[in-house]
Structures are given as structure tokens and as C-alpha cells.
Amino acid sequence: MIDIQRSPSSKLENTNFDNLLFGKVFTDHMMECDYIDGEWQKPVIKPYGPLSLDPSARVFHYGQAVFEGMKAYKDKDDRIWLFRPDENFKRINRSGKRMAIPEFPKEYFFEGLEELLKLDKDWIKKGFGNSLYIRPFVIATEAGVSASAANEYKFMIICSPAQAYYSGEVRVKFSEKFSRAADGGVGFAKAAGNYGAQFYPTDLANEEGFQQIIWTDANTHEYLEEAGTMNIFFRIGDKLVTAPISDRILDGVTRKSVITLAEEYNIDLEVRRVSVQEIVEAAEKGELKEMFGSGTATVINPIVGFGHKGKKFDLPKLEDSYAKFFKDKLMKIQYNEAEDKFGWRYEVK
Amino acid sequence: MIDIQRSPSSKLENTNFDNLLFGKVFTDHMMECDYIDGEWQKPVIKPYGPLSLDPSARVFHYGQAVFEGMKAYKDKDDRIWLFRPDENFKRINRSGKRMAIPEFPKEYFFEGLEELLKLDKDWIKKGFGNSLYIRPFVIATEAGVSASAANEYKFMIICSPAQAYYSGEVRVKFSEKFSRAADGGVGFAKAAGNYGAQFYPTDLANEEGFQQIIWTDANTHEYLEEAGTMNIFFRIGDKLVTAPISDRILDGVTRKSVITLAEEYNIDLEVRRVSVQEIVEAAEKGELKEMFGSGTATVINPIVGFGHKGKKFDLPKLEDSYAKFFKDKLMKIQYNEAEDKFGWRYEVK
Numbered sequence A, B: 001m002i003d004i005q006r007s008p009s010s011k012l013e014n015t016n017f018d019n020l021l022f023g024k025v026f027t028d029h030m031m032e033c034d035y036i037d038g039e040w041q042k043p044v045i046k047p048y049g050p051l052s053l054d055p056s057a058r059v060f061h062y063g064q065a066v067f068e069g070m071k072a073y074k075d076k077d078d079r080i081w082l083f084r085p086d087e088n089f090k091r092i093n094r095s096g097k098r099m100a101i102p103e104f105p106k107e108y109f110f111e112g113l114e115e116l117l118k119l120d121k122d123w124i125k126k127g128f129g130n131s132l133y134i135r136p137f138v139i140a141t142e143a144g145v146s147a148s149a150a151n152e153y154k155f156m157i158i159c160s161p162a163q164a165y166y167s168g169e170v171r172v173k174f175s176e177k178f179s180r181a182a183d184g185g186v187g188f189a190k191a192a193g194n195y196g197a198q199f200y201p202t203d204l205a206n207e208e209g210f211q212q213i214i215w216t217d218a219n220t221h222e223y224l225e226e227a228g229t230m231n232i233f234f235r236i237g238d239k240l241v242t243a244p245i246s247d248r249i250l251d252g253v254t255r256k257s258v259i260t261l262a263e264e265y266n267i268d269l270e271v272r273r274v275s276v277q278e279i280v281e282a283a284e285k286g287e288l289k290e291m292f293g294s295g296t297a298t299v300i301n302p303i304v305g306f307g308h309k310g311k312k313f314d315l316p317k318l319e320d321s322y323a324k325f326f327k328d329k330l331m332k333i334q335y336n337e338a339e340d341k342f343g344w345r346y347e348v349k
Helices: A057-061 A085-098 A104-118 A193-208 A253-264 A276-284 A322-334 B059-062 B085-098 B104-118 B192-205 B254-264 B276-284 B322-334
Strands: A029-036 A045-047 A052-055 A064-069 A069-076 A080-083 A130-138 A153-162 A168-175 A211-212 A231-234 A238-240 A269-271 A289-294 A297-308 A312-315 A345-348 B027-036 B044-047 B052-055 B063-066 B070-074 B080-082 B131-140 B153-162 B170-174 B213-214 B232-236 B239-242 B270-271 B286-297 B298-308 B311-314 B345-348
Touching: A029 A104, A029 B131, A045 A104, A057 A130, A057 B059, A057 B131, A057 B192, A064 A193, A064 B059, A069 B059, A080 A104, A080 A253, A080 A322, A080 B276, A085 A104, A085 A130, A085 A289, A085 B192, A104 A153, A104 A345, A130 B059, A153 B052, A193 A211, A193 B059, A193 B192, A211 A253, A211 B070, A231 A276, A238 A253, A253 A269, A253 A297, A253 A322, A276 A289, A276 A312, A276 B232, A289 A322, A312 B027, A312 B276, A322 B213, B027 B104, B044 B104, B059 B131, B063 B085, B063 B192, B080 B104, B080 B232, B080 B322, B085 B104, B085 B131, B085 B254, B104 B131, B104 B153, B170 B270, B232 B276, B239 B254, B254 B286, B254 B298, B276 B286, B276 B298, B276 B311, B286 B322, B298 B322
Parallel strands: A168 A211, A168 A297, A238 A269, B170 B213, B170 B298, B239 B270
Antiparallel strands: A029 A045, A029 A153, A052 B052, A064 A130, A069 A080, A069 A130, A080 A345, A130 A153, A231 A238, A231 A289, A289 A297, A297 A312, B027 B044, B027 B153, B063 B131, B070 B080, B070 B131, B080 B345, B131 B153, B232 B239, B232 B286, B286 B298, B298 B311
């Protein structure tokens, strides 16, 4: 079904796997599928290389683009696994619908992805924490600067080897002024423009000593939503709380897996609105034990402190951290080292 | 200062100027300027042609991109004019700042623009309504999918010949559910993602018989803001009202010119919040005489009716229309056929 053009050479031997910057090195091949004349054409896998696009292509002017983030893992027996890829497939089409991008066919998504991973399987390194980061995305390619949905698109998958992700100690700032998404907007979608819009406020937060922003609702800035690349969990006493998904908050795959695991392991977890005031008060009383983010790139990312209205709060260092617990449980399932009770693993063979 | 590479041939003779689709045909040359190693490099004017970009370029994934829209006009004596180009220059840097894009130098902007227009001057046709649409834009070109501001960018100007713009009768829908921008977001910027996010709601409105959407505030949907590609004016009795600019609403050049002209010609104009209820009630009482949009592409676009909560309203056809008045005044200034009292014209020579 898929046309495969093999790369005449490999960059593999020239790649230093001990010193990978996230998302900077790509594998030997990529998948491409064009939408022309009202339908998705036959997908092609070909050597990784530059795209040639007209300067008036819609994606450059109107940000009509969506993406996904996934990972492939290699177990001790060299078997290759994906984690809940159906969720990513469904979500790229949910995001696409909101951005007026035509639905991508399931069979193309999975055949393309699996053929690509088999071709570039030597780029997936064994070892807990090593993985291949997979980036499916769709861009509007039609030439012409009229401000309406394009008639031509390109779906692609590119892959980048990733090491165990350690981003240093993460402190977050609760947003007081800037916003990520509006009710009735595109915050729930992995739409390209949602991410670029966060760079400037995040740069300002960096200057104040915070690595990331926890976005609050645009109306009142009283409720905590998500971190832009992660969903957020708060542990007050021994109870976890996280915001419900909405049209402003991404329906994270790792987030929903944490919720399922919490239930499985009898960890008290509430999905409800989380107010800034509640978290600040809990921190002041010493009841805020943990905060952590969940996302594909980071799996679970512990947060060591937060800032709000000029005050800074440090979180305690716990022995029995929920963050550590969920990260271990999730990674063992992802690397085929634990029972897969919920059918989350998907073997590429 | 600028490196000019002339196109060996011209597409001019093969272009049918009697049948131009907006933004589909481009002139023989384009301007390009790259930001590398912390600075904007020497600008180049070269033959119009495709860009080659890595598939991991930030613009494809995170929508880190901004643009402007301008027009060049040719008068009866073949002199070429721009309209308030300083405003576009300042705004592309205001937009860029919010999108974490480095400031573009004024001298590069104007020298590049003027050299490009002189080179492609035969693409600017005389005649009231004919113009050359100019699209400056900046895209994040750095390869790599980490979600942070890029270190490499490309500034470009491309140009497309445009005829008198008649978009048919325009009916608008007042948005009840979808939103364009959040407080604290990027709505005031000409950021790429603001536009792609409007395509789906606009497609749905099209199916109901409306050509465009008037966006309302995301919190309550009770106040009318802008149309996404136009600012909006309402005429109640003989008074004009338009929404104030904010971090959700674009500071339109045509909008502010209309406000100045209204003052000049003693037309009563209020810049204040405009509620949906006020406009619906005025329409029901027969006091809503006109609605029109203002923007570079359309200049002034009369609106013939609107819809809200399932009801449709038609506006009267006026002899002494404000829309017609402002369009005529603006175009006469733009085409060097009237006195330029406010110093809005800028000659390219």
C-alpha cells in the first residue's frame, strides 16, 4: 500500500546517542501523505529531507496546522512498542476538525507509522528512558494568501531519538495576566498556534526564575488549567486533584492514564476545578505535598516549587512521591516490563 | 545595501489582470531576510520561488509566525503610493514581540519594500480599485521540535496584484459559542494561528448563509469585537460606534483612519463597548442603519444583514451610506486624488 523509497545511506553511525538534544536529530526516513483534489493520496516513506513549499502556503500565514507527540520503546527482546497510539490518532483528527483540516484515514496513519518504525528500528535504543519521539503533523500547503481553509495539505511523520528526559528542577509560575486559550477557542486542540503563543510569556517567566507557566482561566485567572506541554496534578495531603478537560485544556494521554492508575491503586483523585487560592493556602499550611506535570515527552515531571503574585513557594522533597510512583508504573508498562492490564501497549511487528 | 537578483523572465505577460483571484498570483520577485546567529542578515531580493525548509522547522509545529497586509497604488501619473506603511511596520514588530520573534529593523523593511516595488512596478495597474497587495511575514525556520522560541527566522515580502474587491453581499453571524481570542492572549497580534482558528467556525457559519463571523468576547458573548479580517462599525441612527482596541482586538490601520475621518467630517463616532443586545434592539426598532467592516484588503466592506440566535436581520439599503462615504474618502487619498491632510500617503520613488 505504501510506497517506500529507502535512503541510500544512514546517519545512524554519525549520531551520538549519549548526548541527544530533544527533537534536534531525526531518523533516516519520514512519512509523507498529500491531500489533493479532495482526498488523501497514497502515502510515501522516503529519505528525511527538506520540504519545498510556496512562500504563500497557508501554514506560513494562517497557522493552519496540527500535530501529535508519541513515543516508541524497545524492550529487552528488541520488540517495539507504542503506548495508546489510538488516542493520538483520534486526537489528531479532533484537533484537525477544529482547524478545518480534512480527516486523516486510520489505515494510512497506522500503516505509515509502523512501516516507518520498522525501517528506522535501529534508531530506537534499548534501556529504560530511551525512546524514539514520534511527531505526526499536518500542514496546510496550498499556495495563496486568502484567509480561508486550504484545499491542499501534507500529513507527515518524523522521528527523533530521545534519551531519558531530565529537564532540571522545574519551578512554575501561575499565570496572572497572560492566557493560553479562550472558551470556544482551540485550546483543547494540538493546534500549532497554541504553542507559539506561549513562548513570550514563558520567556518572561524564565527571567523570573520559573521554567514553565501554569495557565489559568482567561476570565479570572483564579483557576489552574494546564502547563501548555503538560497537564498538571496537585497533591493536597494524600489526595490528588487535576482540572477537568474542557475546550481550553488538552485531553492528555498520560493524564488519562494517571487517572486510571490512581483508581487501580486506590489513590484518592478528584477531577475538578482547582483554584489558585486553594493551592496557595494548602502550600501555606504545609498541606501541598506535590505538584507534577504529565505529558508524552516527559512522562511525569515533578515540580519543585511555584510562584504567585511575587511570592515563591517550595515543595517538600518526598520519599513516597506520587510522581515517582506513576512514572515507574507507566514506564514499566511502556517498556513491556509489567502487566498491561488496560491494553495500552501496541506492538509494532 | 540590498542584494538584488533579477528574475531572468517575467510572468507579467501571462497574467490575466481581468480575472484575478485574491492572493493567488504573485509578482516576479520577493524579498527575503534571515535571522541567524542573533541578527538579521543582509536582505535579498530574488526571483519568486519555493522555500526549502526542514520538516521540523518551528513554524510547522508551533505556529511561530506573524504577518502584515498592505497595498501599493498607482496614480494617473504612474507614481506609486503606500498608505500609512509606518503603521504596518510598527505592528509587525508588536505582533512579533508577543510571538517571541526578534524585532525587524526599520531600514530593512522600507528599503526592501521600496526596492521590491520598484522592480515589480509594472505589476501595479492604474485604475481606481486596482492595487498590489503586499504581504510581509516572518516565520520561525529553525529545525527542531522543542517547544520554545526559535533561534532562526525568515522575514519575507511577497506581492500579489489585486482588483477592486467585491466579495458579494456580506451577511455576518454574531458568534454565540466559538471565540477568536482570550484576554491576555494574542488576539491583538497578526499571529498566524489567530486566522487558522477561525476557519472552522466560519465554515459552519457559511453553511447557515453567513459569509463572516463577528466575534464576541469569549467570557460572555455579549459584546461585539471584530470580524477576524476586519474591524467593525455600527451605525445607529446617525451615530457610528466601534469597539475599542484591546489585547483581543487588532489595531486596524483602516479602522483608525475611519475614526480620524469621522472627526474631520463631523460624523458622530463613539469608540466604546458595543453589546449584542444594543445592536439587536436597534435593528428591531429600525434604528440600525448600517454595519460595515474596515480592513486593508477590502478597504470598507458594507454588511447587508446579520444573524443572532437563529434570527436573521436585514439592513436597509441607504443612499447616504457612511460605508460609501468613507470608502470614497479613503480611496481618493490612497490613489493621490485628494488632499492628504494627515500625511498618510508615502511615495515610492
